[in-house]
Each structure stands twice: as C-alpha cells, then as structure tokens.
Amino acid sequence: MQTFNTIKLAQQLLFAKVNKAKILVDATAGNGKDSLFLAQNSPIDAIIWSFDVQQTAILNTKELLSKYSLDDKVKLIIDSHENIDQHINGKIDVAMFNLGYLPNAQHQITTQYQSTIAALQKILGSLSIGGVISIIAYSGHQEGYLENKAVQERLRSLPSNIFTVGCWSMINHSNNPPILYIVEKMRGEAYESATPH
C-alpha cells in the first residue's frame, strides 16, 4: 500500500516542473535527498544550487550525489539561504525548502524564521513564470512554530493574481505533523507587487 509521506508528496507535486527546469534550488540540503531528487529528474543541462549552513550537511549531500555520479550537476554552497542572491543570477524555476534541523544531528542548528522569510522573499522575486516553491514546515518545536506562522502569514498575503498557494497536512495525526506549502507563480507582474506593504 502506498502511504502518504510529506516529503515524497512535495517531490511528486514538483515532478513535472523539475523535468523542464533549468535553475533549481535546494534551500536546505541536509542529507541531500531533495538535491538528489532535483538532480535525477531535471534536464541534463540544469543546474541545482544546494545551500546549507552545516559542513556535515554539505558533505552528506556530496556523498549521496557522488554515489549516483550527479555531483557535477549540483553546486553545493555552505551559506545561509538568505544570501541566495549573492550566488545565483537569473530566474529560478524550482525551489525546495525542508525546514527544521538535520535528522540525527544537533537540534539547535535549525532554520530560523527571519532567514527563512528573507530567502523566501528573494526566491519569490526571482521566480520564473510557471516556477514553483515547496516548503515543508514543522511547527512542533519552538522555532518551528514561529517559522510556520511567519511562512503562512507571508504566503497568505501573496497577491492571487500572480501566485497560487496551496497547503497540505495530515489533519488526523497528532504531534504536529509537517505542513507542506506549494507556491506557483502564474503571471509575470512586477516584483514589488509581491512585497508586503
């Protein structure tokens, strides 16, 4: 039986976009599973930019990609995703965020709402028409609670004539199950119209 899994669901929803994307971002590389998914399913000439603040995460991602001989396709960046504009020029077609902390590592190194929102804002401003962003948020810990709240507020305020935003969660599960947000840019209005007043 196929069971729902939030991470797999995000990948399935993005699959068709990834197939045609040229510039893709894994905003939280972690153990590299999303980077691998992006590298495996994007065109041969696509470039994936994978960010993480932890050396361990970058090394884990590199190791995973090497196993599949896909490390040439992925640029691994040890930097906060909020500095994305210092690394990428051009329109972003697909971006994935899997927020929170690295599984089996120090929980104090977790994504923070200020830098997550800053990164999200920059990616929204650089998203191609038809481009998509997935965000998986975990509201069960203190930072995650604040982060999910900030992400949801920001996404709710996006103009619906430019962006479509969906949200999915397992509503009968206890212990704050993950929440998946999907953003699609429908039209090419000016960036300023996506900025909150």
Ligand SMILES: C[S@@+](CC[C@H](N)C(=O)[O-])C[C@H]1O[C@@H](n2cnc3c(N)ncnc32)[C@H](O)[C@@H]1O
């Ligand atoms: C839940 S893990 C990501 C899992 C990963 N997508 C995978 O497939 O294995 C979250 C990651 O975000 C990283 N992180 C925390 N703050 C960050 C920041 N400001 N910029 C980029 N990565 C950050 C953590 O170091 C951690 O590795």
